[in-house]
Amino acid sequence: MTLLPRNNGSGILSAAQTEGNQLFPVFLKLNQLHTVLIGAGNVGLEKLQALLNNSPQAKVTIIALEILPEVTALTADYPQITIIQKAFEEDDLNTADLVVAATNNPQLNDYIRQSARERKLLINVADKPDLCDFYLGSIVKKGDLKIAISTNGKSPTVAKRLKEVLNDGLPDEIDTSLQQLSDLRATLKGDFAYKVKALNEATAVLVKPVEKQKSEFKNTFRWVIWSTIVVSIAVVVTALWAQDPGFRTYVQNVDPLFYYFLGAGFVFAMIDGAIGMSYGVTSQTFSLTMGLPPASASMGVHLSEIMSNGIAGWMHYRLRNINWKLFKLLLIPGAIGAVTGAYLLSSLEEYSKYTKPVVSVYTLILGIVIFRKAIEKKKRKKGDKVKRIQLLGLAGGFIDAVGGGGWGSIVLSTLIAGGRHPRFSLGTVKLSRFFIALMGSVTFILMIGHTTKWPAVAGLILGSALASPIAARISNRISTKAIMVAVGLIVIGTSLKSIYGFAVKFF
Structure with missing residues (x-):
């Protein structure tokens, strides 16, 4: 059966079908084929070099009456190449798979081509594109990467120039x-x-x-903009401080807690951006150390996390990283757990001197978990998928509200360790975390909003918001392991200090 090309219905191929480069690029395994090269002059040497440069194990038989010394020298390092010094005969193609005619005799080249066609062999005739079944085009080679360039035989010079450009542009690595x-x-x-x-x-x-130059320009321009904004704010604040007594008085009357928590929130958000965890536990530990009751500390953490988790959840939603079935299983139990934990912790606010050490024990455990993750070298084997998702969400939401953090470290780590897909688990946990933080925050505000140290909460929220745009960029330039070790040790140390202080007072 003979297959014919499709046409436009009139039996005549359209211009789009006949114009342009009609070549179909293929890569041949010359080490498994037998190539017969006729001609060993300058053109034959060029063809042989092209074959060996791309396939050092190519099996080639060279047939020629006159052989350049350079050809003999080149083949000395290739034992699979055979040189036969004689005139070409059509029977020389009986064992060939491919044929390359590289003589300076047009009549001989025609004879070689006719002999190859009779045996249904593909042939390349040097400097005669119309007589070729295939071309030996310009090749860019970088290890296992090869790029073939064809100008449809119209301009070998352009092909060579493109080869030079790509060779220079593509790194050896x-x-x-x-x-x-x-x-x-x-x-x-x-x-x-x-x-x-x-x-x-x-x-x-x-x-x-x-895109190196374009990227460098964008980065430079971006830094110029941010630097201009920072300098402008600094100039305005300095001018107001120097010229406006009212502004100076207002700033001096702001509770110092605001500034402490502003800096702390910024640092903790940067750490979270670098290692993807620990914002809740570090913020909670710092808040307890600064004298905030556990409920107020947890409320500040949850309020500051609403925006960050909302943005992260939206991005994961746009990237289709949400497992909606898993999301539904986590959301309602997680919200119930968060509200219950927030209500319980708020109800015990007047007993904060007793609940504080309990929360400190929890942050101590999380600190140990962070430290272990930093030094752990072997990956844990994944087990069966967690089936009681609702119970996991309920426990995660409750513990997160009571301890100021833990939804990510408890729920996410459990899902991944249980065999869930990391990408979909992360996206689902981030989106659900937004609602968990929202429900917990509303409960805290209703219960203890009138007694909360709002300057500390405001400082934590503003500090984390300021750090969010640059946290991701800084994270790629900092050792994750070093940060996790430092955070783990700091959380463990401050938690132990809080527990020791309670023990000294109580006993």
């Missing part, structure tokens, strides 16, 4: 990247969409050399 991507691909076990996204993220760095 790209071969290492290919190997690492191959290793990454072998480890991916998710669905096709997840694999594509993971490989896209890993290969995004490949476009950086092309």
Whole structure:
């Protein structure tokens, strides 16, 4: 059966079908094919170099009456290449898979082409594009990466120039990247969409050399804008302080707690941006150390987390990282747990001197967990998927409200350790965390809003908000392990100090 090309219905191919480059690029395994090269002059040498540069194990038989010394010298290092010094005969193609004619005799080249066609062999005729079944185009080679360039035989010079540009533009280290991507691909076990996204993220760095100048300009321009904003605010505040006695009096009358918590909120949000956790436990521990009752401390943490988790949840929603079934299972029990925990902790606000050490024990445990995660080298084996999601959400919401943090470290870590997909687990936990923080905050405000030290809460909220835009950028330049070790030790130390202080007073 003979397959014919489709046409436009009139039996005549359209202009779009006949114009342009009609070549179909393929990559041949020359180490498994037998190539016969006729001609060993300057053109034959060029063809042989092209073959060996791209396939050092290529099996080639060279047939020629006259052989350049350079050809003999080149083949000395390739034992699989055979040189036969004689005139070409059509039977020389009986064992060939590919044919390359590189003689300076047009009649001989025509004879070689006719012999190849009779045997249904593909042939390349040097400097005669119309006689070629395939071209030996310009090749860019960087380790395992190869890029073939074709101008449809019209301009080898342009192909060579493009080859030079790509050789200069592509780094030699790209071969290492290919190997690492191959290793990454072998480890991916998710669905096709997840694999594509993971490989896209890993290969995004490949476009950086092309957009380097553009990216540098954007980064410089961005820093100029932020620097201008900061300097402008500093100038305005300095001028008001120097010229306006009312402003100076107002600032001096602001509760010092505001400034302490402003700086603390900024630092804790930066840490959270670097390691993806610990904002709740560090903020809660600091608040307890500064003398805030547990309920007020937890309320400040939850209020400051509403906006950050709302934005994060929205981004995960846009990226389709939400497991809606899991979200529904977590949301209602988590909200019930948060409201219950907030109500219980607020009801015991007058007994804060007794509840404070209990919360300090909890933050001590979280500090130990953070420290262990920092020094843990081996990955834990995943078990069966967690089935009692509602119970996990209820416990996570309750403990989070009582201790000021823990929803992420408890719920997220349990889901992932139980075999849930990390990406969908993270997105679902972040979105549900927004509602958990909102419900807990409303309960705290209704219960203890009139007795809360609002300057401390306001400072924590503003500090974390100011850190959010730059936390992600700073995170890539800081050692995650070092930060986690430091945070773990600080939380453990401050928690032990709080517990020791209670023990001394009580006993």
